[in-house]
Amino acid sequence: MLTREDVLEKAKESHVKFLRMQFTDTFGVLKNIAVTSEDLAGVLSGRISFDSSVVDGVTNHHEQDITLLPDPATFVVFPWRPREGAVARFICDVFDAAGSPYSGCSRNVLKKVLSEAAQMRIKIYVGAEVQFYLFCTDDRGNPTTNAHDCAGFCDLTPVDSGENARRDIVLTLEEMGFDIGFSHHEAGPGQHEIALKPDNALAIADKLVTFKFIVRTIAQRHGLHASLMPKPLNGAPGSALHLHLFPHREDNCPALDTEQPLPLERELGHFIGGVLAHTRANTAITNPLINSYKRLVTGDMTPMQIAWSEGSRDSVLRVAAHHDRKIRVEVRNPDPACNPYLALAVILKAGLHGMQRQLQPPPPLAENTLRIDENQNRGFRVECLPRTLAEALRELASDQLTRDTLGEYIYRRFAMAKGKEWERFQAFVHPWELQEYFSFF
Template sequence: MSIEDRSLVETETARGVSSHEEAVRWLKERRIQDVECIVPDQAGVARGKMMPTEKFAAGPSITMPTSIFTQTISGDYPEEDDNFKHDPSDSDLIFDPDYSTLAVVPWASDPAAQLIHDARYRDGRPVDHAPRQVLRRIVDLYRHRGLKPVVAPEIEFYLVKPNTDPDYPLEPPIGRSGRPEIGRQSFSIAAVNEFEDVFDDIYAYGEAQGLEIDTLIHEEGAAQMEINLLHGDPIDLADQVFLFKRTIREAALRHNMYATFMAKPMSNEPGSAMHIHHSLVEIETGRNIFSTQDGTPSKEFFSFIAGQQKYLPHVMAILAPYVNSYRRLERWTTAPINVYWGYDNRTVGLRVPHSPPASRRVENRVPSSDANPYLALAASLACGYLGIEGELSPDEPIDGSARELPYGLPRGLLEAVALFEECDELVGLFGKSFVHTYRAIKQAEYETFMRVISPWEREYLLLNV
């Protein structure tokens, strides 16, 4: 079914659906044939089951093995140690649908829908190391203080030529002019229009799923783009990023391209980030607590920044989750290398954009686009929470470039993993189950990486050592 011929099935979303009965009625009215029951794993990859609508109607819950949340990005499983243990029987978890996420799958050849699920044990307890539950746990900490976090992610990605042999470097795709991009094309409308058909599909697919794009721009790299989402609830926005990554990949494939969210896909091009804007509002009044009644920055505003300054280095294993992620953090590039802060300063890790008092916010520029959105939002919010709870004070804001200042972030994955597991305050917020599971997965992924011999090693070591 083509985008040009989209039917009712592909143009209506399930906003307002809140029960199994309503979901079944919605599916039948639109003649949906299959339902994709999905859950984000630790990498943010969609795992799950596809079932006929009739089977879904018979019972909403599905089961999958416990190991779904201990799988590495390569499909392996970490070794056990003193703190991390596998479920010896790999017993089933129960996955319950969040009906508010029901939406069509607009690229499917037959009418299909998708539905994000939450994981629980058979006794009803939520799986506390499941990424969606990790984020919910951090949001609940704010709720208990009478606060609601508001976030707005910005996701960068590259369009590249199809690459079926990983030994070959990635290349920019051919646009409608018949030529690949050369040079820097930041904010170029003409460069965006080179891939107009792809973006038409992205917008159409997003609209069909109820995903709202604020803006789309061309970033600095060759065929590097950025999509900005509207601000809102952290869990809802994490769901949107999760679905948008899938959507963008599918739209690119339709035009014989790949879309990649690797942090550093090409050695001579800038890395890709997932910047996160944060503010906090009172649940009762809706007031942005980052501003006082007279419009000046509040104590909580500065403490939130201070918490991010102190703890972001300790959550880098989440914000930069792969060996490749640290290749993005280069001096003299657009990526930050430290956690200084400043007003409208894009050279620091923490930028405060110009805004009216009601919209005062903090932009975390550290996360890379390969991060799991649920975990990245949880980590960034957790750092700010600890700053407010501890009434911390930040450094003085940086006026001018911070790129020549010392590195303030871990330089590699193993260092980042150690910093995370050794931080008692963060272990207390995230829970030992998640921290030890996540650490074991990252260590296993690093060992897999170490079995690969790079071109650099062949280039400089083969005949010289």
């Protein structure tokens, strides 16, 4: 863990000239303000002030003064920049003019949930698998929807022509302190996946916002466009963000009995019960785009069923023993467009709520989930995820726990912006409509 003094010394040793003060807005878009190294001492003391609209992600007539306070543990030098006049970054927490955490700081939303978990003596490690596409660019460098290759699941060169770009992405991530589990070509043309090894939840959220920035930067250096859009191509698989949760007790005793086979030990079952109880409300946060719901359709191993299982890829939660005998809870419905701070916050808060209220999980989903009658005959009904962003926003509005987790400030701005986004979508005449109707009506 770097201290203030460590950062000052490391910046001097690395010949850092420029510092990027990074933070995310409400919608998970990474932003930054650049300062020079001469201001480093002041930066570390929280003397950088700015306008709150850049954090809110929306502009209104009630902007406030905010302060960016860098987290020394997130200091890292960008490896692709010159060694002389190097560029480094911090990830910042956001405070208001009075010195309190700013209501619109999504990083602080996650920190509050993790503080509650710590009071319950629960620590939750999180791993992630992130999928993305690489597309060709035109002669002017503008992105196209032409996939970079026609390879499939786990193919390799020469079919996987994105291997060099993916390798450079992995090497850059490792230089920036990431622990990479594996990487490979995914099922779609030009689609790739990189897995991040488990870390504490705040560190993983920091890594995920950095991941998206690095992937796009290194792809651009290869003359490619990296897209983390949930469903960029018709007829091809969507891109997911699979989150692997490992709940543990602070005294190193796991929150579950790893010696017992599934079905689940009681306490982890409560955690799963809580996550599932709030999944429909949380979907607006974990799947925040209109395009997100083009991926969440029945079939193609898409996690549509609000249930848990040991083997089915059609369930929102998949529960399995990890290689070290720890049980992992894989949350399969989020996509890479989400704000990882808010997504992890609402998922973990739901799980903690389930433990506090001792919520019971439903029976596990039948293996063949395409046959819904198998589950109905076993005496329970399986709900599905919302089918549109509008439906997801209605579910979010009706769930007080999720709204309280976000805080009313973030909730209102998120809901307002996404509601307007849906209305713009509804008012737009789409190419599909012209193709389907224009010749006949």
